[in-house]
Amino acid sequence: MSEVPDGGSVSLDMLKKLMAQFAEKRDWNQYHSPRNLLLALVGEVGELAEIFQWKGEVKRGLPNWKEEEKTHLSEELSDVLLYLVRLSDTCGIDLGKAALRKVELNAIKYPVKSYQDVSTSSKKYKQITLETPTSYNGDRNTEKD
Numbered sequence: 788m789s790e791v792p793d794g795g796s797v798s799l800d801m802l803k804k805l806m807a808q809f810a811e812k813r814d815w816n817q818y819h820s821p822r823n824l825l826l827a828l829v830g831e832v833g834e835l836a837e838i839f840q841w842k843g844e845v846k847r848g849l850p851n852w853k854e855e856e857k858t859h860l861s862e863e864l865s866d867v868l869l870y871l872v873r874l875s876d877t878c879g880i881d882l883g884k885a886a887l888r889k890v891e892l893n894a895i896k897y898p899v900k901s902y903q904d905v906s907t908s909s910k911k912y913k914q915i916t917l918e919t920p921t922s923y924n925g926d927r928n929t930e931k932d
């Protein structure tokens with residue numbers, strides 16, 4: 788019988804605990820080092836990219852995809868998420884909190900007001916997005932060349 792809960796509400800915390808149990812039960816904590824997990828994550832991102840490779844642009848919602856292709860996509864997306872959650876855990880980062888903080892930072896970096904009038908003009912949108920970074924000082928890397 789599956790040890791995975793089948794509730795509709797999935798949290799990052801739940802996934803973190805399930806991944807920790809998964810590793811613990813197999814004595815895999817020794818392999819789940821931050822560096823190994825990062826490499827595993829990048830490998831899964833590669834597998835995810837392979838699904839889209841050579842397809843050209845695809846429509847939102849993937850209306851023309853076969854069910855098997857969508858299932859494959861869901862599996863690779865999950866692998867990426869699970870390794871990301873596990874990597875964050877082994878680095879002592881609370882991924883949920885960190886992501887919420889980043890959403891707030893993004894809102895400061897890209898204020899709604901600056902983009903409200905330009906939804907019909909992609910040219911103008913590009914101008915603004917190119918200009919924005921000069922007024923944003925959120926980068927932690929402040930080293931000069």
Ligand SMILES: Nc1ccn([C@H]2C[C@H](O)[C@@H](COP(=O)(O)OP(=O)(O)OP(=O)(O)O)O2)c(=O)n1
Pocket residue numbers: 809815818834865866869870
């Ligand atoms: N040392 C490991 C190996 C696997 N997993 C978990 C996390 C991923 O969700 C999934 C990855 O498993 P595979 O390496 O078998 O990758 P795939 O499922 O993508 O299989 P394949 O590469 O054959 O398509 O299993 C893990 O936590 N730690």
